[in-house]
Amino acid sequence: MERFLRILGEWALSMLRKMGHIFLFLLNSIYFIFIPPFKFKVLLRQIRFFGNKSLVVILLTGAFAGMVLAIQLYYTLRKFGSDALLGPAIALTLIRELGPVLSALMVTGRAGSALTAEIGIMSITEQIDALTAMALNPIRYLIVPNIVAAMMVFPLLAAIFDLTGIYSGYIIAVNLLGMSEGTYFAQIETFVEMADIRQGFYKSLSFGVIVSWICCYKGYHTVYGAEGVSRSTTEAVVMSSVSILIWDYFLGSVFL
Amino acid sequence: MIEIIDLHKSFNGLNVLKGVNLTIANKELNAIIGKSGCGKSVLVKHIIGLIKPDKGKILIDGVDITAVSAEEVDKIREKLGVVFQGGALFDSMTVFGNVAFPLREKTKLGKKEIREKVLTALEDVGLGSAGKKYPAEVSGGMRKRVALARALITEPKIVLFDEPSTGLDPIILHAIHRLIIDTHKKYGFTGVVISHEIPEIFDIADRVAMMNDGVIVEAGTPEDIKNSANPYVRQFITGALEGPIESLA
Numbered sequence: 001m002e003r004f005l006r007i008l009g010e011w012a013l014s015m016l017r018k019m020g021h022i023f024l025f026l027l028n029s030i031y032f033i034f035i036p037p038f039k040f041k042v043l044l045r046q047i048r049f050f051g052n053k054s055l056v057v058i059l060l061t062g063a064f065a066g067m068v069l070a071i072q073l074y075y076t077l078r079k080f081g082s083d084a085l086l087g088p089a090i091a092l093t094l095i096r097e098l099g100p101v102l103s104a105l106m107v108t109g110r111a112g113s114a115l116t117a118e119i120g121i122m123s124i125t126e127q128i129d130a131l132t133a134m135a136l137n138p139i140r141y142l143i144v145p146n147i148v149a150a151m152m153v154f155p156l157l158a159a160i161f162d163l164t165g166i167y168s169g170y171i172i173a174v175n176l177l178g179m180s181e182g183t184y185f186a187q188i189e190t191f192v193e194m195a196d197i198r199q200g201f202y203k204s205l206s207f208g209v210i211v212s213w214i215c216c217y218k219g220y221h222t223v224y225g226a227e228g229v230s231r232s233t234t235e236a237v238v239m240s241s242v243s244i245l246i247w248d249y250f251l252g253s254v255f256l
Numbered sequence: 257m258i259e260i261i262d263l264h265k266s267f268n269g270l271n272v273l274k275g276v277n278l279t280i281a282n283k284e285l286n287a288i289i290g291k292s293g294c295g296k297s298v299l300v301k302h303i304i305g306l307i308k309p310d311k312g313k314i315l316i317d318g319v320d321i322t323a324v325s326a327e328e329v330d331k332i333r334e335k336l337g338v339v340f341q342g343g344a345l346f347d348s349m350t351v352f353g354n355v356a357f358p359l360r361e362k363t364k365l366g367k368k369e370i371r372e373k374v375l376t377a378l379e380d381v382g383l384g385s386a387g388k389k390y391p392a393e394v395s396g397g398m399r400k401r402v403a404l405a406r407a408l409i410t411e412p413k414i415v416l417f418d419e420p421s422t423g424l425d426p427i428i429l430h431a432i433h434r435l436i437i438d439t440h441k442k443y444g445f446t447g448v449v450i451s452h453e454i455p456e457i458f459d460i461a462d463r464v465a466m467m468n469d470g471v472i473v474e475a476g477t478p479e480d481i482k483n484s485a486n487p488y489v490r491q492f493i494t495g496a497l498e499g500p501i502e503s504l505a
Contacts, residue, residue, distance in 0.1 A: 121347070122346075122347075125342055125344060125347075126340045126341070126342060126344035127344050127345070127346055127347070129301070129304070129306055129340065129344065130338065130340060130344035130346075132304070132305075132306055132333075133304045133306070133333060133336060133338040133340075134333070134357075134358050134361065134362065135330040135331075135333040135334050135362070136361055136362075
């Protein structure tokens with residue numbers, strides 16, 4: 001029993017230490033967001049890295065998410081005689097929930113994993129040590145631009161995801177399900193409020209921080225060669241994805 | 257001058273440095289030799305301030321870098337140039353970009369001046385035409401030379417070479433050693449070369465320190481080390497399997 005308690009205690013302490021380490025990493029990064037010099041060129045490169053390169057996957061998943069929602073929600077709403085509300089149902093689901101969550105998950109898979117691998121390789125090949133040796137703060141140079149870029153890009157990608165989904169839903173609703181064009185958009189205008197858009201915006205903003213923070217942290221602390229990079233990348237994607245869903249629930253319950 | 261006083265460091269209960277004492281005089285080229293895993297690279301990382309010791313001091317020009325703030329350590333680092341074991345070149349930048357990087361980040365020099373300085377530095381290491389290549393496109397020896405050019409571009413007072421010739425063929429090895437001697441003469445830096453290239457290292461160093469099992473077991477001129485009766489030194493420089501150093505430890 002004593003042995004069990006000791007192991008449990010050691011595990012709990014180790015977890016607390018790890019969590020403290022992760023949070024200190026974030027606090028340190030946030031501190032350097034406001035301390036000049038600012039790395040604008042690196043920031044622009046990372047905006048391109050997160051945004052431009054994720055655009056195709058966001059358009060594709062947004063389009064199919066909208067089409068699936070149109071079919072599934074039409075089936076459900078028709079049972080209640082409310083199929084005229086298909087437009088707002090799709091729009092609200094996308095804007096409040098699926099847009100921020102799915103786009104964040106997609107960017108995690110595409111850019112987050114690449115980010116962890118890139119920083120991880122920099123770590124194991126002493127490139128991060130080289131920055132430190134040049135008296136350049138690696139947090140300022142490597143981490144801060146990624147966090148700021150993700151905060152800027154995630155809401156934009158979520159907005160693109162939402163719009164693509166709403167339009168693809170419209171195409172299915174009008175061309176396949178026989179809804180009138182006017183009803184679809186008029187009802188969206190009636191039911192979607194600024195608060196819904198704000199909720200989606202805050203969600204995707206916070207997802208941007210979570211994904212960039214976790215992926216940078218995992219990459220920054222990569223050890224043990226290629227296997228270490230592989231492990232860090234997997235852990236970063238899993239941890240980011242789970243954190244997105246947990247945080248989404250938390251935010252959803254606060255906003256509601 | 258670099259003074260290392262009673263430096264101790266352990267990782268997960270494993271004592272890597274067990275009281276290193278070493279003094280490196282200004283403008284001298286010092287070699288630290290010793291078998292792989294004896295703590296040489298860990299010692300270099302302490303000098304750069306990448307690792308904090310458990311105990312002991314490192315005085316660089318009289319400032320104890322283990323006891324000052326991060327900002328002050330950065331000021332000391334501005335006096336340092338480091339050639340890392342694998343080069344540590346930035347993959348995303350060209351050879352030119354790598355060498356220009358410290359100037360772009362740490363100085364207010366204009367584009368033209370930076371370009372001139374970088375081209376001169378690349379010429380110095382025999383890579384005048386490789387500027388547009390990426391690190392992945394050049395050989396191991398070329399990467400080490402780029403790293404040397406990058407380390408010297410800010411004309412640092414102290415240059416640390418962490419195994420600059422490991423894994424290179426004998427011709428490239430001699431070329432790198434020749435470059436270290438030439439650049440040392442040209443720039444007059446204090447050099448610390450971590451190496452286990454015996455006997456080549458004796459030709460380039462002003463002084464040699466032998467490290468074993470986390471301590472300096474002997475230090476002196478190359479001649480002193482070559483003629484040393486210390487059994488650790490004798491075994492290491494002759495490469496004998498029998499002796500106080502465990503061959504497969």
